Amino acid sequence: MAKKLVRFFAPLLVVGGGIGIFMVLHATKPEPEKSSEKARPVSVYTATAERRPLTLEVSTQGEVRPRTELDIVSQVSGRIIEVSPEFTEGGLISAGETLLRIEDVDYRLATHEAEAGVAEAQVGLEQALADADVARKQLRNEPDASALALKKPQVAQARARLAAAEASLEQARLNLERTRISLPFNGRFTSTRADRGQFVSAGTVIGHAFATDVVEIRLPLADAQLASLDLPIGYSAPAGSGLPVTFSARVAGEPQQWRGRLTRLDAAIDPGSRTLYGLAEVHSPYDENVSDKGMPLAVGLFVEATITGRRLSDATVIPAAGLRAGDTVYLIASDGTLDIRQVNVLQRNAEQAVIREGLEGGEKIVISAIRNPIQGMAIVGIDDDATALATNH
Incomplete structure (x- = not known):
């Protein structure tokens, strides 16, 4: 019986003893030391918001295209008997120069025939006038x-x-003139489809060419970029004016630049891209307005465009690294704490942001990353330093 009691109470005594020892140890444990030091402020790199005059610039891109291009079509039929040496892809067109000449024997004969018809009609008119004069004299006493x-x-x-004979003569002369094919502008060929000895019919396309007096570049513009230009939708510049545009591209392994002007804005927004397109022009891109390295602004070239926009007499400018997602900036308040502020952005690019509202000149902008930023947290600024900013990026 005693053995049974020992087996029953022994585990209970062990558990009770353990609980008692735990309670004694817990009651006698030393209190942890409490630190009186405040949280260490976070160090950040800063830059100063500047207020200064500024000319806004808009960056976009587009493809160079000719303002005038057309298919060259024969207006008469015949065999080609003469071809200009420039009638080839890339060939140079001079206004009024003969590009092709179609055999004109049949058209010269038709002209002579029409001239004879005019002479015969003139004789017929003279005869009719003479007969009318005789009849008028004979019937001068007959009032009815x-x-x-x-x-x-x-x-x-x-x-x-x-009149019909004269019209036929004019048509014959016109057809004879059309055996000599030329264009009314200076330009270049992009393709040719005829050669000497070939027979062509009226309406046959024999080549494609474009004028080199003016090239155009259509430039897409977002709503914010339109605000930087300060131009209305449907804008059209007076002749010889417009906003200056600098075009740049890499050609022949070297950077090239050309100058042009923004002359108009579309009157409607593109429904697919929700952007507005502007039209820039460059005059004489193959001779006078070549790049500083002598490279022409060739049709088909894709170029970057920088448009000179409106002039601001007093703008607030901060580095691009100071503008955060959602158009917010981090500032160091006068009490050394973080101030997270919403701003109204007028323009931004890879280098800087122009603030319309919400920021004053001279305020310290945080340009380095902050992990878990909280309004009012303690921070300390390190004056803006180019090396530090580059390292941070």
Whole structure:
């Protein structure tokens, strides 16, 4: 019986003893030392918000295209008997220069035939006028004489025949002139589809060319970029004016630049991209307005464009690293704490941001990263330093 009691109470005594020892140890444990030091402020790199005059610039891009381009079409039929050496891809076009000449024997014969028809019609008109004069004299005492008796319809018919003959002669001369194919502008060929000895019919496309007097570049513009230009939708510049534009591209392994002007804005927003397109022009891109390295602004080239926008007399400018997501900036308040502020951004690019509202000149902007930023947290600024900023980036 005693053994059974020992087996029953022994585990209970062990558990009770353990609990008692734990309670004694817990009651006698030493109190942890409490530190009176405050949280260490976070060190950040800063830059000063500047207020200064500024000319806004808008960066975009587009493809160079000719303002005038067309298919060269033969207006008469015949065999090609002469071809200009420049009638080839890339060939130079001079206004009025003969590019192709079609055999004109048939058209010269048609011109001679039309001239003979005019001479015959003139004789017929003279005869009709003479007959009318005789009839008028014979019937001068007949007040009721009819127009037919006075030969008036015959004269009208003779005049109509002469007019028709003269029109035929004019058409014959025009067809003869059209055997010589030329263009009214200076330009370049992009393709040719005819050669000497080939027979072409009226309406046959024999080549494609574009004018080199002016090239155009369509430039997409977002709403914020439109604000930087300060131009209305549907803007059209007076002749010879417009906002200055600098175009740049890498050609022949070297950076090239050209100058042009923004002359108009579309009157409607593109429904697919929700952007507005502007049109820039460059005059004489193949001779006068080449790049500083002598490279022409070639059709088909994709270029970067920098448009000079409006002039601000007093703008607040901060480094691009100081503008955070959601158009917010981190500032160091006068009491050394973090101030997270919403601002109204007028323009931003890879280098700087221009603030419209919400920021004053001289305020310290945080340009380095902050882990878990909290309004009012303690921070200490390190004056803006180019090396530190580069390291941070």
